Amino acid sequence: MQIKSGVEQAMCILVMLATQRNGEAVTSDTISERLDVSPSFLKKIMRMLVVKKIITSTSGKNGGFQLAKDVDDIQLLEVFEAIEGVSPFLKTTNLVQHIFSDQKTAQAGEKIMKQAFDHAEQSYRSELASYSLGVLLRETFKVGDLQQFDWNGIRRV
Template sequence: MSEGVEWAIHSCLNLAWVEPAEAVSAAQLAAFFALPAAYLNKQLQALVRAGILTSTSGPRGGFRLARDPDTISLLDVVTAIEGAQEAFRCQQLMKSRPGARKDIDYRKECLVSQAMRQADLAWRRTLADRTIGDIKTDVEKLDPDTPELTRSRLAELR
């Protein structure tokens, strides 16, 4: 899995902690995490295309959450970066088996494919049940200073 997923999730968390009216530039977020700015920008663009963030050009521009953090699941973020296709893609080896039929889509019928898909669904379900808002809340419970510390640190990097 691309490391951009981790960058994206932590960036969304930071954006959830600043004022919704205020945009944060890719350069600020990159400086915050000590990451390459241009490449992080590339990942954030993917989040914009997925409808998770909105972007603004020019001075005082940057990225904002496009919707409430409670409506952004981890699966949304992962899908935005990695793409929607599942990790295991069936090549339909069953077609090479004697007695195979041409009219069957083995991506659905093959029992191996089904088992792998079932595991993939379990993974997706777990990620879909956890939102940016959840994690934001839980982090604040562990360390109540986080919102204020994050805001001030980002302000320094403007």
């Protein structure tokens, strides 16, 4: 399984919003410039985060994007599902039944395989649910209070 690059971009967007001075809005242009990614693709990612109520969007002169909730209330699973969706990792097509004439054996094998993948997926999602954006940031910066920046005022060099 390969996770879409949009998950990494979503995490970077959230890091910027979480560390923005006084929780002020950050413009999509600022984020796009800082991450050096296409503005149109970035807006699609941000829209997915808005739809899932992870961030908010405000239009106007002082508009931009902000976190919709506290960093400790944003699970990495939410971010993953906002970008990747919630479909199961494995979708069977009963292909194994074409191999064996004994359909009972084929069905039993398929069931066991599906259970293994379902268990792995459950573990994967459970692990992501155990981390919040706040925990990730505090562990990364090794601080209790997050450092704040004025991302709208910082230009990439």
